[in-house]
Amino acid sequence: MLKVGVIGLGSISDFHIKPYANNQEAKLIAFCDMNQSRLENTGKVYNVSNLYTSYPELLADKDVDAVSICTWNATHAEIAIAALEAGKHVLVEKPLCTTVDEAKRVEEAAKKSGKVLQVGFVRRYAKNTKLVKSFLDNGDFGELYYAKASCIRRLGNPGGWFSDKDRSGGGPLMDLGVHMIDICWYLMGRPKPVSVSGHTYSKLGNRANIQNLSFYKASDFDASLNSVEDLATALIRFENGASLYVDVSFTLHAVKDEVAVRLYGDKGGLELEPQLAMTTEKHDTIINITPQIDHLNFQFEEAFQSEIDHFVSSCLGKTTTLSPVEDGLEVMKMLCGAYESASLGKEVLL
Numbered sequence: 033m034l035k036v037g038v039i040g041l042g043s044i045s046d047f048h049i050k051p052y053a054n055n056q057e058a059k060l061i062a063f064c065d066m067n068q069s070r071l072e073n074t075g076k077v078y079n080v081s082n083l084y085t086s087y088p089e090l091l092a093d094k095d096v097d098a099v100s101i102c103t104w105n106a107t108h109a110e111i112a113i114a115a116l117e118a119g120k121h122v123l124v125e126k127p128l129c130t131t132v133d134e135a136k137r138v139e140e141a142a143k144k145s146g147k148v149l150q151v152g153f154v155r156r157y158a159k160n161t162k163l164v165k166s167f168l169d170n171g172d173f174g175e176l177y178y179a180k181a182s183c184i185r186r187l188g189n190p191g192g193w194f195s196d197k198d199r200s201g202g203g204p205l206m207d208l209g210v211h212m213i214d215i216c217w218y219l220m221g222r223p224k225p226v227s228v229s230g231h232t233y234s235k236l237g238n239r240a241n242i243q244n245l246s247f248y249k250a251s252d253f254d255a256s257l258n259s260v261e262d263l264a265t266a267l268i269r270f271e272n273g274a275s276l277y278v279d280v281s282f283t284l285h286a287v288k289d290e291v292a293v294r295l296y297g298d299k300g301g302l303e304l305e306p307q308l309a310m311t312t313e314k315h316d317t318i319i320n321i322t323p324q325i326d327h328l329n330f331q332f333e334e335a336f337q338s339e340i341d342h343f344v345s346s347c348l349g350k351t352t353t354l355s356p357v358e359d360g361l362e363v364m365k366m367l368c369g370a371y372e373s374a375s376l377g378k379e380v381l382l
């Protein structure tokens with residue numbers, strides 16, 4: 033039985049807590065949030081009585097074997113390192129942290145501790161990703177040489193810490209780009225990134241004036257501060273000659289929201305989002321393939337259950353994580369490289 037603590041009890045924490053509660057091999061025993069009333073409410077809902085307003089107190093709890101870190105991005109590295117040093121396994125929400133230097137320190141702490149460090153790249157654990165990966169691993173699409181991903185929100189700056197660069201590390205690139213870059217890079221076979229050319233734009237602000245359209249908000253929503261970009265684009269080149277183009281926005285004058293993940297190989301191509309689709313060539317004819325499965329699109333709750341189940345199994349020594357710390361570090365290099373390129377106005381080598 034794995035005894036688990038959850039640090040940070042905001043919006044995403046439910047997608048950790050419920051899957052732990054569903055997992056027969058895990059037991060939720062401790063919660064931490066610096067917001068006292070949120071802490072007490074969540075404790076009541078899930079019948080957890082070891083409640084802490086400061087994470088070092090939770091980490092000092094000898095009964096806790098593993099923690100989920102669901103706090104602001106800029107706190108991830110500090111809490112992850114402290115947890116590993118306290119002998120806990122760690123599932124840290126994406127992004128791993130906010131700088132490459134921090135990522136290297138988390139990697140060092142993970143190696144030293146011998147504990148599991150899983151990065152919350154939840155899309156890797158989705159059923160459709162696993163299905164597509166089995167096709168890719170069998171060579172059905174040949175060599176992937178180009179990928180393209182978009183996560184465009186017309187109106188969706190979550191406000192609060194998300195829009196405060198000091199606490200988030202950045203805007204849509206850090207928040208949404210991390211998922212898009214990671215899932216493409218993972219499916220491409222994790223080629224070594226060699227350079228990135230990025231652009232960021234802060235043209236529209238957070239558009240707090242807009243009415244009649246609702247959007248995702250941080251638990252402590254506050255539109256008064258906005259120091260992050262509203263659009264970011266990046267072109268990443270890999271050592272094997274492949275390339276990846278990504279564009280992500282918190283707001284943009286687009287006619288609709290869009291999530292798209294597309295990969296192209298020399299034997300076929302695929303779309304993972306908005307819904308699974310594949311194409312190839314047979315007997316001089318182009319054919320599209322539609323897998324006959326329950327859901328062609330990304331299933332948020334199911335993917336979180338799968339991610340948490342995999343983490344629990346890894347901590348119990350039954351499997352190894354699909355999203356290890358070294359992958360978190362490589363993704364941080366691409367994200368930070370894109371910001372550096374945008375500020376320098378030229379391509380940067382990684």
Ligand SMILES: NC(=O)c1ccc[n+]([C@@H]2O[C@H](COP(=O)([O-])OP(=O)(O)OC[C@H]3O[C@@H](n4cnc5c(N)ncnc54)[C@H](O)[C@@H]3O)[C@@H](O)[C@H]2O)c1
Nearest residue numbers: 040041042043044065066067102103104105125126250251
């Ligand atoms: N995997 C996904 O698809 C996904 C989706 C949303 C958010 N996230 C990630 O989850 C994390 C949290 O996001 P959220 O939307 O839940 O934010 P949120 O603002 O709703 O919740 C964050 C919580 O952390 C608490 N907190 C912050 N610093 C703390 C500290 N040092 N000690 C104790 N508590 C602290 C806050 O009080 C708050 O309750 C972020 O890293 C975000 O990127 C991931």
